[in-house]
Amino acid sequence: MKILHTADWHIGKKLYGNQRFTEHKAFLNWLTEYLENERINGLIVAGDIFDTANPSEQSRTLYTQFLARACKICDWIIITAGNHDSPSVLNGPKELFSLLNIHVVGKKNNSPEDEIIEIKDNKGKTKAYIAAVPYLRDRDLRQSVAGETEKDKEQKLRAGIKAHYDNLADIIIKKQNSSKIPTIAVGHLYAAGCSPENEGDGVRDLYVGGLGHVSAQTFSHTYDYVALGHIHVPQRVNKQNHIRYSGSPIPMGYGEANQQKILIQLEYTEDLSLNIQEIKIPTFQELIRIKGDLENIKQQIKQLITSKSNAWLEIIYTGQKHQGNLRSDILNTVEDSNIEILKIANHTIKQRSLNQTDPQEELKQLTPIEVFKRCLTDHEVAEDEQPALTAAYQQITDLIEKEEIR
Ligand SMILES: [Mn+2]
Known part of the structure:
Protein backbone atom coordinates (compact mmCIF):
# COMPACT_ATOMS: atom_id res chain seq x y z
CA MET A 1 0.00 0.00 0.00
CA ILE A 281 8.67 18.44 -6.21
CA PRO A 282 9.93 20.40 -9.23
CA THR A 283 10.06 24.20 -9.12
CA PHE A 284 7.21 25.63 -11.15
CA GLN A 285 8.10 29.29 -10.80
CA GLU A 286 11.57 30.41 -9.82
CA LEU A 287 11.70 33.03 -7.07
CA ILE A 288 14.99 34.87 -6.66
CA ARG A 289 15.96 37.48 -4.10
CA ILE A 290 18.71 39.85 -5.22
CA LYS A 291 20.61 42.06 -2.80
CA GLY A 292 23.27 44.65 -3.41
CA ASP A 293 24.08 48.14 -4.63
CA LEU A 294 22.66 49.33 -7.95
CA GLU A 295 25.58 48.09 -10.09
CA ASN A 296 25.48 44.74 -8.40
CA ILE A 297 21.74 44.40 -8.81
CA LYS A 298 21.91 45.33 -12.50
CA GLN A 299 24.68 42.83 -13.11
CA GLN A 300 22.78 39.99 -11.45
CA ILE A 301 19.68 40.83 -13.50
CA LYS A 302 21.75 40.85 -16.70
CA GLN A 303 23.06 37.39 -15.93
CA LEU A 304 19.53 36.12 -15.40
CA ILE A 305 18.41 37.63 -18.71
CA THR A 306 21.34 35.99 -20.51
CA SER A 307 20.34 32.65 -19.06
CA LYS A 308 16.76 33.26 -20.34
CA SER A 309 15.37 33.16 -16.82
CA ASN A 310 11.70 33.84 -16.19
CA ALA A 311 12.19 34.33 -12.46
CA TRP A 312 10.12 36.54 -10.22
CA LEU A 313 12.50 38.85 -8.38
CA GLU A 314 12.51 40.49 -5.02
CA ILE A 315 15.14 43.20 -5.00
CA ILE A 316 16.73 44.62 -1.91
CA TYR A 317 18.88 47.70 -2.36
CA THR A 318 21.65 47.88 0.21
CA GLY A 319 23.96 50.42 -1.49
CA GLN A 320 25.26 53.46 0.39
CA LYS A 321 24.46 56.02 -2.30
CA HIS A 322 21.10 57.74 -2.44
CA GLN A 323 19.34 56.53 -5.59
CA GLY A 324 16.57 58.91 -6.59
CA ASN A 325 15.39 56.78 -9.51
CA LEU A 326 16.03 53.37 -8.02
CA ARG A 327 12.69 51.94 -9.08
CA SER A 328 12.71 53.06 -12.68
CA ASP A 329 16.43 52.29 -13.07
CA ILE A 330 15.81 48.70 -12.03
CA LEU A 331 12.56 48.27 -13.95
CA ASN A 332 14.29 49.46 -17.14
CA THR A 333 16.77 46.61 -16.96
CA VAL A 334 14.08 43.94 -17.28
CA GLU A 335 12.17 45.51 -20.15
CA ASP A 336 11.70 43.03 -23.00
CA SER A 337 12.75 40.11 -20.82
CA ASN A 338 10.70 37.35 -19.20
CA ILE A 339 11.78 38.43 -15.76
CA GLU A 340 9.25 40.03 -13.46
CA ILE A 341 10.06 42.23 -10.53
CA LEU A 342 7.59 41.75 -7.72
CA LYS A 343 9.16 44.00 -5.14
CA ILE A 344 11.91 46.55 -4.76
CA ALA A 345 12.86 47.35 -1.19
CA ASN A 346 15.33 50.04 -0.19
CA HIS A 347 17.06 48.80 2.94
CA THR A 348 19.48 51.69 2.99
CA ILE A 349 16.68 54.18 3.49
CA LYS A 350 15.10 51.91 6.06
CA GLN A 351 18.38 51.51 7.91
CA ARG A 352 19.16 55.22 7.83
CA SER A 353 15.70 56.16 9.03
CA LEU A 354 16.23 53.89 11.96
CA ASN A 355 19.82 54.98 12.55
CA GLN A 356 20.55 56.15 15.99
CA THR A 357 21.28 59.85 16.29
CA ASP A 358 22.32 59.31 19.86
CA PRO A 359 23.83 56.07 21.18
CA GLN A 360 21.23 55.77 23.96
CA GLU A 361 18.37 55.93 21.48
CA GLU A 362 16.18 52.88 20.93
CA LEU A 363 13.54 52.33 18.27
CA LYS A 364 10.79 52.02 20.83
CA GLN A 365 11.50 55.56 22.02
CA LEU A 366 10.77 56.93 18.56
CA THR A 367 7.25 57.59 17.37
CA PRO A 368 6.28 56.38 13.90
CA ILE A 369 6.03 59.99 12.78
CA GLU A 370 9.63 60.69 13.88
CA VAL A 371 10.82 57.70 11.84
CA PHE A 372 8.75 58.94 8.90
CA LYS A 373 10.34 62.40 9.10
CA ARG A 374 13.82 60.88 8.99
CA CYS A 375 12.67 58.90 6.00
CA LEU A 376 11.65 62.10 4.21
CA THR A 377 15.03 63.65 4.93
CA ASP A 378 16.87 60.59 3.64
CA HIS A 379 14.74 60.53 0.50
CA GLU A 380 15.71 64.20 0.02
CA VAL A 381 12.07 65.16 -0.28
CA ALA A 382 11.64 68.90 -0.88
CA GLU A 383 10.86 70.94 2.25
CA ASP A 384 7.59 72.31 0.89
CA GLU A 385 6.25 68.81 0.12
CA GLN A 386 6.95 67.49 3.59
CA PRO A 387 3.97 68.88 5.56
CA ALA A 388 1.37 67.33 3.21
CA LEU A 389 3.13 63.94 3.20
CA THR A 390 3.50 63.98 6.97
CA ALA A 391 -0.19 64.80 7.41
CA ALA A 392 -1.17 61.96 5.07
CA TYR A 393 1.09 59.57 6.94
CA GLN A 394 -0.36 60.66 10.27
CA GLN A 395 -3.83 59.96 8.91
CA ILE A 396 -2.83 56.42 7.96
CA THR A 397 -1.24 55.61 11.32
CA ASP A 398 -4.34 56.99 13.09
CA LEU A 399 -6.52 54.72 10.98
CA ILE A 400 -4.38 51.72 11.79
CA GLU A 401 -4.58 52.43 15.49
CA LYS A 402 -8.30 53.11 15.53
CA GLU A 403 -9.54 50.47 13.18
CA GLU A 404 -6.82 47.92 13.64
CA ILE A 405 -6.26 47.57 9.96
CA ARG A 406 -3.86 44.70 9.39
MN1 LIG B 1 -1.70 26.47 8.69
Whole structure:
Protein backbone atom coordinates (compact mmCIF):
# COMPACT_ATOMS: atom_id res chain seq x y z
CA MET A 1 0.00 0.00 0.00
CA LYS A 2 1.39 3.37 -1.08
CA ILE A 3 0.26 6.61 0.54
CA LEU A 4 1.26 10.21 -0.18
CA HIS A 5 1.32 12.92 2.48
CA THR A 6 1.13 16.58 1.49
CA ALA A 7 -0.24 19.77 3.13
CA ASP A 8 -0.37 23.55 3.02
CA TRP A 9 -1.31 24.03 -0.61
CA HIS A 10 -2.70 27.49 0.09
CA ILE A 11 -4.54 27.66 -3.23
CA GLY A 12 -5.33 31.30 -3.97
CA LYS A 13 -2.23 32.63 -2.20
CA LYS A 14 -0.78 35.75 -3.77
CA LEU A 15 2.81 36.91 -3.70
CA TYR A 16 3.13 40.71 -3.48
CA GLY A 17 -0.25 40.88 -5.21
CA ASN A 18 0.68 38.41 -7.97
CA GLN A 19 -1.70 35.52 -8.53
CA ARG A 20 -0.15 32.08 -8.42
CA PHE A 21 -2.77 29.93 -10.10
CA THR A 22 -0.32 28.91 -12.81
CA GLU A 23 1.97 27.40 -10.20
CA HIS A 24 -0.82 25.66 -8.33
CA LYS A 25 -2.18 24.30 -11.57
CA ALA A 26 1.26 23.04 -12.59
CA PHE A 27 1.73 21.42 -9.18
CA LEU A 28 -1.66 19.69 -9.28
CA ASN A 29 -1.02 18.43 -12.83
CA TRP A 30 2.35 17.12 -11.75
CA LEU A 31 0.80 15.50 -8.67
CA THR A 32 -1.91 13.82 -10.76
CA GLU A 33 0.74 12.33 -13.03
CA TYR A 34 2.76 11.22 -10.04
CA LEU A 35 -0.23 9.48 -8.44
CA GLU A 36 -0.85 7.67 -11.69
CA ASN A 37 2.74 6.70 -12.53
CA GLU A 38 3.55 5.51 -9.02
CA ARG A 39 0.19 3.80 -8.51
CA ILE A 40 -0.50 5.57 -5.24
CA ASN A 41 -3.35 4.06 -3.24
CA GLY A 42 -4.12 6.88 -0.86
CA LEU A 43 -3.57 10.64 -0.66
CA ILE A 44 -3.58 12.67 2.56
CA VAL A 45 -3.77 16.48 2.49
CA ALA A 46 -3.17 17.75 6.03
CA GLY A 47 -4.86 21.14 6.00
CA ASP A 48 -4.62 24.62 4.51
CA ILE A 49 -5.98 23.56 1.14
CA PHE A 50 -7.02 27.14 0.47
CA ASP A 51 -5.29 30.30 1.52
CA THR A 52 -8.46 32.03 2.63
CA ALA A 53 -11.72 31.09 4.30
CA ASN A 54 -13.66 32.28 1.28
CA PRO A 55 -11.74 31.00 -1.75
CA SER A 56 -12.42 32.43 -5.19
CA GLU A 57 -14.28 30.52 -7.86
CA GLN A 58 -10.96 29.92 -9.64
CA SER A 59 -9.43 28.42 -6.48
CA ARG A 60 -12.42 26.15 -5.90
CA THR A 61 -12.39 25.02 -9.52
CA LEU A 62 -8.69 24.08 -9.35
CA TYR A 63 -9.41 22.02 -6.25
CA THR A 64 -12.46 20.18 -7.56
CA GLN A 65 -10.88 19.57 -10.97
CA PHE A 66 -7.91 18.01 -9.26
CA LEU A 67 -10.11 15.81 -7.06
CA ALA A 68 -12.21 14.71 -10.04
CA ARG A 69 -9.07 13.35 -11.69
CA ALA A 70 -7.29 12.10 -8.58
CA CYS A 71 -10.24 10.08 -7.25
CA LYS A 72 -10.15 7.97 -10.40
CA ILE A 73 -6.48 7.17 -9.77
CA CYS A 74 -6.33 6.72 -5.98
CA ASP A 75 -8.48 4.33 -3.96
CA TRP A 76 -9.05 7.02 -1.35
CA ILE A 77 -8.27 10.65 -0.54
CA ILE A 78 -8.35 12.33 2.88
CA ILE A 79 -8.67 16.08 3.28
CA THR A 80 -8.59 17.83 6.63
CA ALA A 81 -9.02 21.53 7.33
CA GLY A 82 -6.16 23.79 8.38
CA ASN A 83 -6.45 27.10 10.20
CA HIS A 84 -6.73 28.96 6.89
CA ASP A 85 -9.62 26.82 5.68
CA SER A 86 -13.26 27.48 6.38
CA PRO A 87 -14.73 24.30 7.92
CA SER A 88 -18.04 24.91 6.14
CA VAL A 89 -16.43 25.50 2.73
CA LEU A 90 -14.56 22.19 2.99
CA ASN A 91 -17.48 20.30 4.51
CA GLY A 92 -20.00 21.60 1.95
CA PRO A 93 -19.69 18.75 -0.55
CA LYS A 94 -18.62 16.21 2.13
CA GLU A 95 -21.49 13.73 1.59
CA LEU A 96 -21.13 13.79 -2.18
CA PHE A 97 -17.33 13.47 -2.02
CA SER A 98 -17.58 10.48 0.33
CA LEU A 99 -19.32 8.55 -2.47
CA LEU A 100 -16.10 9.01 -4.44
CA ASN A 101 -13.96 7.86 -1.49
CA ILE A 102 -12.85 11.42 -0.82
CA HIS A 103 -13.13 11.87 2.93
CA VAL A 104 -13.32 15.45 4.17
CA VAL A 105 -13.01 16.46 7.83
CA GLY A 106 -13.61 20.22 8.03
CA LYS A 107 -14.10 20.48 11.78
CA LYS A 108 -14.22 18.60 15.02
CA ASN A 109 -17.73 17.63 16.05
CA ASN A 110 -19.16 15.73 18.98
CA SER A 111 -18.53 12.32 17.51
CA PRO A 112 -14.87 11.24 17.46
CA GLU A 113 -15.92 8.40 15.13
CA ASP A 114 -16.30 10.99 12.36
CA GLU A 115 -12.55 11.53 12.44
CA ILE A 116 -11.75 7.85 12.10
CA ILE A 117 -11.64 6.72 8.51
CA GLU A 118 -11.55 3.02 7.88
CA ILE A 119 -9.93 2.13 4.56
CA LYS A 120 -11.22 -1.13 3.10
CA ASP A 121 -10.21 -3.12 0.06
CA ASN A 122 -12.77 -4.23 -2.51
CA LYS A 123 -13.44 -7.41 -0.53
CA GLY A 124 -14.38 -5.34 2.50
CA LYS A 125 -11.20 -6.15 4.44
CA THR A 126 -9.82 -3.28 6.54
CA LYS A 127 -6.48 -2.06 5.15
CA ALA A 128 -5.85 0.97 7.35
CA TYR A 129 -7.23 3.37 9.94
CA ILE A 130 -6.71 7.09 9.55
CA ALA A 131 -7.34 9.45 12.47
CA ALA A 132 -8.13 12.48 10.31
CA VAL A 133 -7.93 15.35 12.80
CA PRO A 134 -8.62 18.84 11.45
CA TYR A 135 -7.16 22.05 12.88
CA LEU A 136 -8.40 22.17 16.46
CA ARG A 137 -9.53 25.53 17.67
CA ASP A 138 -9.30 26.72 21.24
CA ARG A 139 -13.05 26.37 21.72
CA ASP A 140 -12.94 22.79 20.38
CA LEU A 141 -10.84 21.66 23.32
CA ARG A 142 -11.10 23.94 26.26
CA GLN A 143 -13.70 25.68 28.33
CA SER A 144 -12.37 28.98 29.51
CA VAL A 145 -12.35 29.52 33.21
CA ALA A 146 -12.11 32.94 34.83
CA GLY A 147 -8.74 33.85 36.27
CA GLU A 148 -6.70 31.51 34.08
CA THR A 149 -3.19 32.57 33.20
CA GLU A 150 -1.79 32.24 29.67
CA LYS A 151 0.34 29.38 30.93
CA ASP A 152 -2.69 27.53 32.34
CA LYS A 153 -4.43 27.95 28.99
CA GLU A 154 -1.45 26.63 27.04
CA GLN A 155 -1.14 23.65 29.33
CA LYS A 156 -4.84 22.81 29.05
CA LEU A 157 -4.71 23.11 25.28
CA ARG A 158 -1.74 20.81 25.05
CA ALA A 159 -3.41 18.29 27.34
CA GLY A 160 -6.61 18.64 25.29
CA ILE A 161 -4.83 17.90 22.02
CA LYS A 162 -3.09 14.87 23.51
CA ALA A 163 -6.37 13.58 24.96
CA HIS A 164 -8.00 13.99 21.57
CA TYR A 165 -5.36 11.90 19.77
CA ASP A 166 -5.31 9.34 22.63
CA ASN A 167 -9.06 8.95 22.49
CA LEU A 168 -8.99 8.28 18.75
CA ALA A 169 -6.14 5.79 19.27
CA ASP A 170 -8.17 3.94 21.92
CA ILE A 171 -11.15 3.66 19.59
CA ILE A 172 -8.91 2.39 16.78
CA ILE A 173 -7.24 -0.18 19.08
CA LYS A 174 -10.68 -1.61 19.87
CA LYS A 175 -11.57 -1.74 16.18
CA GLN A 176 -8.26 -3.44 15.35
CA ASN A 177 -9.27 -6.25 17.66
CA SER A 178 -5.61 -7.22 18.28
CA SER A 179 -4.78 -7.61 14.57
CA LYS A 180 -2.02 -5.39 13.17
CA ILE A 181 -3.54 -2.83 10.82
CA PRO A 182 -1.71 0.26 9.50
CA THR A 183 -2.77 3.31 11.51
CA ILE A 184 -2.00 6.91 10.64
CA ALA A 185 -2.84 10.20 12.36
CA VAL A 186 -3.30 13.51 10.57
CA GLY A 187 -2.94 16.93 12.20
CA HIS A 188 -2.65 20.63 11.53
CA LEU A 189 -0.79 22.22 14.41
CA TYR A 190 2.52 23.60 15.60
CA ALA A 191 4.75 21.08 17.29
CA ALA A 192 7.73 22.00 19.42
CA GLY A 193 11.07 20.74 18.23
CA CYS A 194 10.64 21.98 14.69
CA SER A 195 11.99 25.09 13.06
CA PRO A 196 9.63 27.38 11.19
CA GLU A 197 12.48 29.32 9.53
CA ASN A 198 9.99 31.16 7.42
CA GLU A 199 9.53 34.83 6.96
CA GLY A 200 6.45 36.56 5.74
CA ASP A 201 4.51 33.40 5.14
CA GLY A 202 1.78 34.17 7.62
CA VAL A 203 2.58 31.27 9.89
CA ARG A 204 4.72 32.84 12.55
CA ASP A 205 1.97 34.79 14.29
CA LEU A 206 0.18 31.57 15.03
CA TYR A 207 2.91 30.27 17.30
CA VAL A 208 2.10 32.83 19.89
CA GLY A 209 -0.82 31.63 21.92
CA GLY A 210 -3.29 29.48 20.10
CA LEU A 211 -2.47 25.88 19.56
CA GLY A 212 1.23 25.89 20.17
CA HIS A 213 3.90 23.55 21.18
CA VAL A 214 2.69 20.02 21.26
CA SER A 215 5.55 17.53 21.13
CA ALA A 216 6.22 14.06 19.78
CA GLN A 217 4.76 12.62 23.01
CA THR A 218 1.35 13.95 21.98
CA PHE A 219 0.99 11.08 19.55
CA SER A 220 0.25 7.59 20.84
CA HIS A 221 2.44 4.67 19.71
CA THR A 222 -0.67 3.28 18.05
CA TYR A 223 0.09 5.62 15.15
CA ASP A 224 2.70 4.26 12.73
CA TYR A 225 2.93 7.65 11.13
CA VAL A 226 1.73 11.20 11.86
CA ALA A 227 1.06 13.36 8.78
CA LEU A 228 1.28 17.00 9.83
CA GLY A 229 0.53 20.32 8.19
CA HIS A 230 1.00 23.98 9.18
CA ILE A 231 4.79 24.39 9.00
CA HIS A 232 5.98 25.07 5.45
CA VAL A 233 9.48 23.65 5.88
CA PRO A 234 9.49 19.86 5.55
CA GLN A 235 10.81 18.25 8.73
CA ARG A 236 10.58 15.64 11.46
CA VAL A 237 9.21 16.47 14.90
CA ASN A 238 11.69 15.88 17.75
CA LYS A 239 13.83 13.88 15.28
CA GLN A 240 11.12 11.21 15.09
CA ASN A 241 11.21 9.67 11.66
CA HIS A 242 7.50 8.88 11.67
CA ILE A 243 6.15 12.27 12.75
CA ARG A 244 6.57 14.71 9.89
CA TYR A 245 5.62 17.92 8.23
CA SER A 246 5.52 17.55 4.45
CA GLY A 247 5.78 21.34 4.06
CA SER A 248 4.10 23.37 1.33
CA PRO A 249 4.46 22.21 -2.29
CA ILE A 250 5.27 25.69 -3.63
CA PRO A 251 7.27 28.35 -1.77
CA MET A 252 4.87 30.71 -0.03
CA GLY A 253 7.38 33.54 -0.01
CA TYR A 254 10.98 34.47 -0.78
CA GLY A 255 12.01 33.08 2.62
CA GLU A 256 11.17 29.61 1.30
CA ALA A 257 12.55 30.14 -2.19
CA ASN A 258 15.67 28.04 -1.75
CA GLN A 259 14.02 25.10 -0.04
CA GLN A 260 13.53 21.84 -1.83
CA LYS A 261 9.79 21.21 -1.70
CA ILE A 262 8.72 17.62 -1.14
CA LEU A 263 5.92 15.11 -0.77
CA ILE A 264 6.25 12.26 1.69
CA GLN A 265 5.60 8.80 0.37
CA LEU A 266 4.73 5.98 2.74
CA GLU A 267 4.87 2.40 1.66
CA TYR A 268 3.63 -0.50 3.74
CA THR A 269 5.35 -3.73 2.74
CA GLU A 270 3.73 -7.18 2.83
CA ASP A 271 4.74 -7.66 6.48
CA LEU A 272 3.33 -4.17 7.23
CA SER A 273 6.63 -2.52 8.00
CA LEU A 274 6.69 1.10 6.86
CA ASN A 275 9.11 2.76 4.43
CA ILE A 276 9.19 6.55 4.40
CA GLN A 277 10.58 8.38 1.41
CA GLU A 278 10.88 12.03 0.40
CA ILE A 279 9.78 12.85 -3.15
CA LYS A 280 11.17 16.03 -4.70
CA ILE A 281 8.67 18.44 -6.21
CA PRO A 282 9.93 20.40 -9.23
CA THR A 283 10.06 24.20 -9.12
CA PHE A 284 7.21 25.63 -11.15
CA GLN A 285 8.10 29.29 -10.80
CA GLU A 286 11.57 30.41 -9.82
CA LEU A 287 11.70 33.03 -7.07
CA ILE A 288 14.99 34.87 -6.66
CA ARG A 289 15.96 37.48 -4.10
CA ILE A 290 18.71 39.85 -5.22
CA LYS A 291 20.61 42.06 -2.80
CA GLY A 292 23.27 44.65 -3.41
CA ASP A 293 24.08 48.14 -4.63
CA LEU A 294 22.66 49.33 -7.95
CA GLU A 295 25.58 48.09 -10.09
CA ASN A 296 25.48 44.74 -8.40
CA ILE A 297 21.74 44.40 -8.81
CA LYS A 298 21.91 45.33 -12.50
CA GLN A 299 24.68 42.83 -13.11
CA GLN A 300 22.78 39.99 -11.45
CA ILE A 301 19.68 40.83 -13.50
CA LYS A 302 21.75 40.85 -16.70
CA GLN A 303 23.06 37.39 -15.93
CA LEU A 304 19.53 36.12 -15.40
CA ILE A 305 18.41 37.63 -18.71
CA THR A 306 21.34 35.99 -20.51
CA SER A 307 20.34 32.65 -19.06
CA LYS A 308 16.76 33.26 -20.34
CA SER A 309 15.37 33.16 -16.82
CA ASN A 310 11.70 33.84 -16.19
CA ALA A 311 12.19 34.33 -12.46
CA TRP A 312 10.12 36.54 -10.22
CA LEU A 313 12.50 38.85 -8.38
CA GLU A 314 12.51 40.49 -5.02
CA ILE A 315 15.14 43.20 -5.00
CA ILE A 316 16.73 44.62 -1.91
CA TYR A 317 18.88 47.70 -2.36
CA THR A 318 21.65 47.88 0.21
CA GLY A 319 23.96 50.42 -1.49
CA GLN A 320 25.26 53.46 0.39
CA LYS A 321 24.46 56.02 -2.30
CA HIS A 322 21.10 57.74 -2.44
CA GLN A 323 19.34 56.53 -5.59
CA GLY A 324 16.57 58.91 -6.59
CA ASN A 325 15.39 56.78 -9.51
CA LEU A 326 16.03 53.37 -8.02
CA ARG A 327 12.69 51.94 -9.08
CA SER A 328 12.71 53.06 -12.68
CA ASP A 329 16.43 52.29 -13.07
CA ILE A 330 15.81 48.70 -12.03
CA LEU A 331 12.56 48.27 -13.95
CA ASN A 332 14.29 49.46 -17.14
CA THR A 333 16.77 46.61 -16.96
CA VAL A 334 14.08 43.94 -17.28
CA GLU A 335 12.17 45.51 -20.15
CA ASP A 336 11.70 43.03 -23.00
CA SER A 337 12.75 40.11 -20.82
CA ASN A 338 10.70 37.35 -19.20
CA ILE A 339 11.78 38.43 -15.76
CA GLU A 340 9.25 40.03 -13.46
CA ILE A 341 10.06 42.23 -10.53
CA LEU A 342 7.59 41.75 -7.72
CA LYS A 343 9.16 44.00 -5.14
CA ILE A 344 11.91 46.55 -4.76
CA ALA A 345 12.86 47.35 -1.19
CA ASN A 346 15.33 50.04 -0.19
CA HIS A 347 17.06 48.80 2.94
CA THR A 348 19.48 51.69 2.99
CA ILE A 349 16.68 54.18 3.49
CA LYS A 350 15.10 51.91 6.06
CA GLN A 351 18.38 51.51 7.91
CA ARG A 352 19.16 55.22 7.83
CA SER A 353 15.70 56.16 9.03
CA LEU A 354 16.23 53.89 11.96
CA ASN A 355 19.82 54.98 12.55
CA GLN A 356 20.55 56.15 15.99
CA THR A 357 21.28 59.85 16.29
CA ASP A 358 22.32 59.31 19.86
CA PRO A 359 23.83 56.07 21.18
CA GLN A 360 21.23 55.77 23.96
CA GLU A 361 18.37 55.93 21.48
CA GLU A 362 16.18 52.88 20.93
CA LEU A 363 13.54 52.33 18.27
CA LYS A 364 10.79 52.02 20.83
CA GLN A 365 11.50 55.56 22.02
CA LEU A 366 10.77 56.93 18.56
CA THR A 367 7.25 57.59 17.37
CA PRO A 368 6.28 56.38 13.90
CA ILE A 369 6.03 59.99 12.78
CA GLU A 370 9.63 60.69 13.88
CA VAL A 371 10.82 57.70 11.84
CA PHE A 372 8.75 58.94 8.90
CA LYS A 373 10.34 62.40 9.10
CA ARG A 374 13.82 60.88 8.99
CA CYS A 375 12.67 58.90 6.00
CA LEU A 376 11.65 62.10 4.21
CA THR A 377 15.03 63.65 4.93
CA ASP A 378 16.87 60.59 3.64
CA HIS A 379 14.74 60.53 0.50
CA GLU A 380 15.71 64.20 0.02
CA VAL A 381 12.07 65.16 -0.28
CA ALA A 382 11.64 68.90 -0.88
CA GLU A 383 10.86 70.94 2.25
CA ASP A 384 7.59 72.31 0.89
CA GLU A 385 6.25 68.81 0.12
CA GLN A 386 6.95 67.49 3.59
CA PRO A 387 3.97 68.88 5.56
CA ALA A 388 1.37 67.33 3.21
CA LEU A 389 3.13 63.94 3.20
CA THR A 390 3.50 63.98 6.97
CA ALA A 391 -0.19 64.80 7.41
CA ALA A 392 -1.17 61.96 5.07
CA TYR A 393 1.09 59.57 6.94
CA GLN A 394 -0.36 60.66 10.27
CA GLN A 395 -3.83 59.96 8.91
CA ILE A 396 -2.83 56.42 7.96
CA THR A 397 -1.24 55.61 11.32
CA ASP A 398 -4.34 56.99 13.09
CA LEU A 399 -6.52 54.72 10.98
CA ILE A 400 -4.38 51.72 11.79
CA GLU A 401 -4.58 52.43 15.49
CA LYS A 402 -8.30 53.11 15.53
CA GLU A 403 -9.54 50.47 13.18
CA GLU A 404 -6.82 47.92 13.64
CA ILE A 405 -6.26 47.57 9.96
CA ARG A 406 -3.86 44.70 9.39
MN1 LIG B 1 -1.70 26.47 8.69
